[in-house]
Amino acid sequence: xxxxxxxxxxxxxxxxxxxxxxxxxxxxxxxxxAAVLKAAEQLHYEKNINAxxxxxxxxxxxxxxxxxxxxxxxxxxxxxxxxxxxxxxYKLLIVQTNxxxxxxxxxxxxxxxxxxxxxxxxxxxxxxxxxxxxxxxGRIVLCEALAxxxxxxxxxxxxxxxxxxxxxxxxxxxxxxxxxVLRAEGKSSLARKKAYEEQLSRFHPEWVFDRALTIEDGxxxxxxxxAMTDRPNAMVITNDFVAAGFLLECRRLCFAxxxxxxxxxxxxxxxxxALDITTVELPLHExxxxxxxxxxxxxxxxxxxxxxxIHRNSV
Amino acid sequence: xxxxxxxxxxxxxxxxxxxxxxxxxxxxxxxxxAAVLKAAEQLHYEKNINAxxxxxxxxxxxxxxxxxxxxxxxxxxxxxxxxxxxxxxYKLLIVQTNxxxxxxxxxxxxxxxxxxxxxxxxxxxxxxxxxxxxxxxGRIVLCEALAxxxxxxxxxxxxxxxxxxxxxxxxxxxxxxxxxVLRAEGKSSLARKKAYEEQLSRFHPEWVFDRALTIEDGxxxxxxxxAMTDRPNAMVITNDFVAAGFLLECRRLCFAxxxxxxxxxxxxxxxxxALDITTVELPLHExxxxxxxxxxxxxxxxxxxxxxxIHRNSV
DNA sequence: GCTTGCTCTGAAACGCGTTTCATACTTTAC
DNA sequence: GTAAAGTATGAAACGCGTTTCAGAGCAAGC
Numbered sequence: 001x002x003x004x005x006x007x008x009x010x011x012x013x014x015x016x017x018x019x020x021x022x023x024x025x026x027x028x029x030x031x032x033x034a035a036v037l038k039a040a041e042q043l044h045y046e047k048n049i050n051a052x053x054x055x056x057x058x059x060x061x062x063x064x065x066x067x068x069x070x071x072x073x074x075x076x077x078x079x080x081x082x083x084x085x086x087x088x089x090y091k092l093l094i095v096q097t098n099x100x101x102x103x104x105x106x107x108x109x110x111x112x113x114x115x116x117x118x119x120x121x122x123x124x125x126x127x128x129x130x131x132x133x134x135x136x137x138g139r140i141v142l143c144e145a146l147a148x149x150x151x152x153x154x155x156x157x158x159x160x161x162x163x164x165x166x167x168x169x170x171x172x173x174x175x176x177x178x179x180x181v182l183r184a185e186g187k188s189s190l191a192r193k194k195a196y197e198e199q200l201s202r203f204h205p206e207w208v209f210d211r212a213l214t215i216e217d218g219x220x221x222x223x224x225x226x227a228m229t230d231r232p233n234a235m236v237i238t239n240d241f242v243a244a245g246f247l248l249e250c251r252r253l254c255f256a257x258x259x260x261x262x263x264x265x266x267x268x269x270x271x272x273x274a275l276d277i278t279t280v281e282l283p284l285h286e287x288x289x290x291x292x293x294x295x296x297x298x299x300x301x302x303x304x305x306x307x308x309x310i311h312r313n314s315v
Numbered sequence: 316x317x318x319x320x321x322x323x324x325x326x327x328x329x330x331x332x333x334x335x336x337x338x339x340x341x342x343x344x345x346x347x348x349a350a351v352l353k354a355a356e357q358l359h360y361e362k363n364i365n366a367x368x369x370x371x372x373x374x375x376x377x378x379x380x381x382x383x384x385x386x387x388x389x390x391x392x393x394x395x396x397x398x399x400x401x402x403x404x405y406k407l408l409i410v411q412t413n414x415x416x417x418x419x420x421x422x423x424x425x426x427x428x429x430x431x432x433x434x435x436x437x438x439x440x441x442x443x444x445x446x447x448x449x450x451x452x453g454r455i456v457l458c459e460a461l462a463x464x465x466x467x468x469x470x471x472x473x474x475x476x477x478x479x480x481x482x483x484x485x486x487x488x489x490x491x492x493x494x495x496v497l498r499a500e501g502k503s504s505l506a507r508k509k510a511y512e513e514q515l516s517r518f519h520p521e522w523v524f525d526r527a528l529t530i531e532d533g534x535x536x537x538x539x540x541x542a543m544t545d546r547p548n549a550m551v552i553t554n555d556f557v558a559a560g561f562l563l564e565c566r567r568l569c570f571a572x573x574x575x576x577x578x579x580x581x582x583x584x585x586x587x588x589a590l591d592i593t594t595v596e597l598p599l600h601e602x603x604x605x606x607x608x609x610x611x612x613x614x615x616x617x618x619x620x621x622x623x624x625i626h627r628n629s630v
Numbered sequence: 631g632c633t634t635g636c637t638c639t640g641a642a643a644c645g646c647g648t649t650t651c652a653t654a655c656t657t658t659a660c
Numbered sequence: 661g662t663a664a665a666g667t668a669t670g671a672a673a674c675g676c677g678t679t680t681c682a683g684a685g686c687a688a689g690c
Binding site: 095270 | 361362363364365366368369374376383384385386387390391393394397398401406407408409410411418425427428429430529530531533534559560563564585586588589590600
């Protein structure tokens, strides 16, 4: 199959000229260019992209860290990243971490080893200090609220979004409010608790349900909710899938929505539209698109995206 | 930051010994290994993975072609692929094609250019002949029924699965059956039409609804269905999301399920469980896992996976 | 005592394209 | 007519780790 030097020999030019001809550089005479192209054709020449990567010191590839690829929340972000990557001629190297720190470190090392030119972290478990240490190797974009001088960020203010959902209830005189979180110990759990305590007189730890990510989690939580003697009559739920599981299980157990329990989800996934669930729309696709744009920028940037509550009939 | 030759100089050994020491090869004396490790530490040495890829002629990376990353069907396959890739220490390079042939070719070229060691094609638009041409560059696994000598495959027999769904209706005396397809001109559409004509006396072209991929498509199709004067009273629907959209819109329009229209979906996504939709379970995660295993095998292999119909209350 | 077989090392080749620098020849420019 | 500017090209350096081959040193086997 040959390499660039074989072509050079056959075409009677130097390897430098072959490289220039093949990459469409100016300053190559028409006859030499033709000779190179002919020789390349003849040898069925194919570039070894790894040699290109080595020589150029970049790979036109961006790494994407995400905990679960099959979850729609991350799927939509990834969709936005992928669309923009394609538009700009970049490839994506994805690492599914399951929130395993070792996996996250593995992904960070791709940046250090020059396997990727930049890194987008859609969600993480490891401490920010660890990520900081990698910022010297390439641009890193986090999908979370952050004001960092070396790490870029793009986010929807989860704190405000949660406040908005709570207010939507309290303004309607609903104050017995429960909510769900993904991880009891996560940053956003703390933020939610803080928002809750700011708006409501009393915090009910038993009205906080954790491990809420999937439809099944919603189903499970509805069961736990139904089994309580002193239960909330409104729920702010992590995402529309959990909300869907919760709502459908409540219905199955013969509770009325929103009379027995009002529901607000997040994301505005089409599912919430189909189930008529009130939700806080998050521009996930756009978040991915912007994350990708930021990862290519020289400078560190921060980008807050808007959200809006969509009132449907689950409240 | 230095390279392997700098380390060699400082440690007073050759580059070959540095390479051996750093990669844990045997036959390196303890003192030289220690000297190398110390020098590497001192220089904050980091391997340039691109040089490794070039030297080794492989990248420990597998390419994954998928039309839409944010659709749960592909999300679950990708989840299976990613889980197995992690287990085996491989990285994944994903290309979202939107069924654009140019994008698909772009992805195939990653194999030719040695950017990936193998390729998994979850779904495609381009002709199989085109893909064949790339089989010499590395193992390619297709997620579709195929008996090819140079391309591996892993699949659920869509034809049989569709037949099973149809039989489930006909055995209950239901014969006015419509169905949905993703793309009117696709291979699976032809297969479905064939299966339909084998089991039912008359084929109704107007009872075939295409572009059925998302919840919204299901909603739209329900509207079209409801507007018909002569409409089927049973539907075999591409996947559980479309089925969910269809079912929920039918309910909204005050039709009863399954009395007015019975529904069978595909995938057994948790959503179908929550909505009590009868579905044909497809082992998508496992499909991904096996696809990944196959891509690493020396030999071409073919793998058919089982499906099973799960009877719920939409029929 | 001599052969066989390890253990350990380094030189050099190998994988391969890009880019800088120097050079030489043409064209414009004034 | 000469300087300045542009066009065209090749040699060589550069990016960098892996692996083969040859050889040296040393211990076990008979």
